[in-house]
Structure formats: structure tokens, C-alpha cells
Amino acid sequence: MKTSSQKGAITILVALLLPMLIGLMALAIDMGFVFVKRNQMQAAADSAALLAANSRQHGEDINIATDLAYMATAANGFHDQVENVAVTVTIPPGGSQSFASDTHYVRVTLTQPVHAFLAWIFGVTKTDTSATAIAGPSGGGNPCLLTLGTTGSGALSVVGNSVVTASTCGIYVNSNNPSALQLTGNATVTARTIQVVGGYTATGNTNVSSIITGAEATKDPFANLPMPAFSGCNFTNYTQSGGGSLTLMPGTYCGGMNISGNHAVTFSPGLYVLYGGGINFSGNIAPITGNGVTFYNSGNGSSYPYQSLNLGSNVSLNLSAPTSGTYAGMLLMQDPLNTQAATVIGNTGTTLAGNLYFPKNALTLNGNAGADIPIGSVVSQKISVTGSTQFSMTNIYGSSGTGTTRSGLYQ
Numbered sequence: 001m002k003t004s005s006q007k008g009a010i011t012i013l014v015a016l017l018l019p020m021l022i023g024l025m026a027l028a029i030d031m032g033f034v035f036v037k038r039n040q041m042q043a044a045a046d047s048a049a050l051l052a053a054n055s056r057q058h059g060e061d062i063n064i065a066t067d068l069a070y071m072a073t074a075a076n077g078f079h080d081q082v083e084n085v086a087v088t089v090t091i092p093p094g095g096s097q098s099f100a101s102d103t104h105y106v107r108v109t110l111t112q113p114v115h116a117f118l119a120w121i122f123g124v125t126k127t128d129t130s131a132t133a134i135a136g137p138s139g140g141g142n143p144c145l146l147t148l149g150t151t152g153s154g155a156l157s158v159v160g161n162s163v164v165t166a167s168t169c170g171i172y173v174n175s176n177n178p179s180a181l182q183l184t185g186n187a188t189v190t191a192r193t194i195q196v197v198g199g200y201t202a203t204g205n206t207n208v209s210s211i212i213t214g215a216e217a218t219k220d221p222f223a224n225l226p227m228p229a230f231s232g233c234n235f236t237n238y239t240q241s242g243g244g245s246l247t248l249m250p251g252t253y254c255g256g257m258n259i260s261g262n263h264a265v266t267f268s269p270g271l272y273v274l275y276g277g278g279i280n281f282s283g284n285i286a287p288i289t290g291n292g293v294t295f296y297n298s299g300n301g302s303s304y305p306y307q308s309l310n311l312g313s314n315v316s317l318n319l320s321a322p323t324s325g326t327y328a329g330m331l332l333m334q335d336p337l338n339t340q341a342a343t344v345i346g347n348t349g350t351t352l353a354g355n356l357y358f359p360k361n362a363l364t365l366n367g368n369a370g371a372d373i374p375i376g377s378v379v380s381q382k383i384s385v386t387g388s389t390q391f392s393m394t395n396i397y398g399s400s401g402t403g404t405t406r407s408g409l410y411q
Helices: 004-057 062-075
Strands: 086-090 106-115 126-137 143-147 156-158 163-173 181-184 188-196 200-203 211-213 235-240 243-248 251-267 270-275 279-283 288-291 293-298 309-311 317-320 330-334 342-346 351-353 355-367 372-375 378-385 390-393 407-409
Touching: 004 062, 004 086, 004 106, 004 126, 004 407, 062 086, 062 106, 126 188, 156 163, 181 188, 309 330, 330 342, 330 351
Parallel strands: 143 163, 143 378, 156 181, 156 378, 163 188, 163 390, 181 200, 188 211, 235 251, 243 251, 251 270, 251 279, 251 288, 270 293, 279 309, 288 317, 293 330, 309 342, 317 351, 330 355, 342 355, 351 372, 355 378, 372 390
Antiparallel strands: 086 106, 106 126, 126 407
16 A cells, blocks of 8 residues: 555646646647647648749749739638738749749748637747748740650750750750750750759750759650541552652652652642651752641551661751641651651741641751741650751641640748
């Protein structure tokens, strides 16, 4: 049995510890409430930043985006200047990130003091609580340029005096390699956003917009576009040399298309299927024109084997994609089973008004000094830009080059 002295000691110990136990319980209750409140604030900040960033993606000005952010926080129960809530919307977001000065990114910060229920007995009357979110263009947006390969260095390489401009949309590199994006020489790359899953290297006197590394992979915007269906051969081993004007008709060119000499070539509107043999232009062919045209490079493993697509040499390309139908916006596309590399060489006066889609192979864009070549979205497994050409890319060509622009959270 416990003695009277033992009972007294326990009573004293309980008396001493009880306030501490009550205090710990009070702190646990209050901290739990603070935790819940902070989660609510974070959800409000996230939704506000995303809404504002999406509005910027769709061309709304900064004032409208800011108003939308305030509306979003209020809809989540946090009204600026009500119950000591403070909402701050900052466009551009500032800070130390690579997109600190980019007005397509939005920072939303919420602060509010949370009053204590029980912790006041320890002199804790309130806790300052805050939440911050930053949102901006995500990898799900429409690309001006996208490399699909998930591994390997130089998935996108820009070398020499090449200039790539994508001021209205983004450049995305899906490779997780530390040197996924390689910039060499006097290369210049300007885009609304540049996002790389892996990393990048820059050697020489390069000039490039801010690069976001560690980004999420971007989905293929043309993944659901059906490959053209065709049967039979309209033309077999089509070859032309010499000089004079040529007018070509759409159809299936079994064995591909080979044109050399001093021709001026006009492609009539329609779909051109290159079933084996690819397409090769050589010589002083100028100009090569075609409005409302799509070229599909396919083949098989036997009678008409897959071949590369080579649009180059001393040619001037003035080609535009169709503006309606299944392949609206699609100018050059390659069968996913065809892994042969493709080359497009642009010279002064070249226009490629449409999208270039090479899902399983490498694409080289090259050109001579002084050429300024407008082009649509370029999506390929791997892309190399060389020479001294200025490539100006957009994503405006037809339904196959558009979609829903989205934003993502960066904090």
C-alpha cells in the first residue's frame, strides 16, 4: 500500500504537471486549427493564381487578371481587408526564379492572424498565417516547338548563328538529360516560355530567354490526329529533271518524289502521300509553291521502304497548310513508323505556313544567312537548328495546331 507521503508526492506531481498537460492540449487544439486554416488559405491562393495566370494566357491585361485573383480568393472565403485578411496579387511575380519578370506568371499571397482558443493561457493570443502560390504557363500549353524524346542530350540543339523566335507561345523539351537543351555559338532563342524537363548547357555568346528546368513533360498536341488513309498508287517513282514549270496534283506517290534541275514547281491543293522514297528537291528549283497542301511521308518495310524527307538545296519554299478539314494547319507530317531523319533547309523568301510533325524521328532545320522564315508549330522526337537562319514560329495554323492553353503551379 502507498503511504501517506507517497500519496502526497503524487498529488503534488499531478498538481505541477496538470497545467503543462492542459497547455499542451491547448497548443495542439490551436495548432490544429491553424493548420486547417492555412490549408484553406493555400487552396484559395492556388485557385486565384491559376485563374489569373489563365486569363493572362488568353490575352487579358494585368488589371483584369488581378481582379480575377481577388474574386477567386473572395469566393473561397478570404475577402481582402475583411477580418484582417490581406490579399496581395503580383504580376510579374518577382523573386529569384527564372520567370521573376515574366508577366505571364502571377503570385498571390494571403495573410491573416488566427486567434487562439486556449493557448492564450500561455500568452499566445494569435498566430500570423500565410499562404503563397505562383502560377504560369504549363507544359500543357500549345507549343511553338516541342521535342518528344524523354532521354538523351541535345534533344533540342541550336547552334551557329541560328535565331529561333517563339514570342507568342512556348518551347518545350521533354528530355530528362542534364544537357537536354544545348545552345552553342551565337545562337539566339526567344520565347514566351522555355521549359525543359532536364537541364541545359550554353556555350559561346548565346542569347536566350529565361529557361525553366525541372519542368513537367509536355503532351504531344497532335497525338490524336489520325494518320491519313490511302490505297493504291497514283504515281510511281515520280522523277523530274531538266527545266521548265511543273504543276503537281495531290495523290499517293509510291516510291516518293524526286525533282532536280531548274524547275518552278506548283503543288495543287490537297494531300500528298509519299509512300516510300520520301521527297527530294535538288538543284536550282525556285520557287516551290503550294497553297492548302499537306505532305505525309510514309512507306513500308519492303517494296516501298521508308525514306527521309529532304526539302533543301537551292530552293525557295512557299507552302501553306489547308485551313479546314481534318488536317487543317498541318503542312508536313511523318508516319510514326518512319524513323528516318528529316531535313528542311530554308532560303531567303521561304515560308512554311503550317505545322511540322515528326513524332518518331529527328528533324534538322537549316538555312542561309539573312533568311527569315515564318513557320508553324514544330513537334519532333529531336530537333536541331543550324546555320544562320531566323525561324519565327507560331501556333496559329489551323485546328491541328490549337487547343486549350493551361497554367500550372510553380509554388
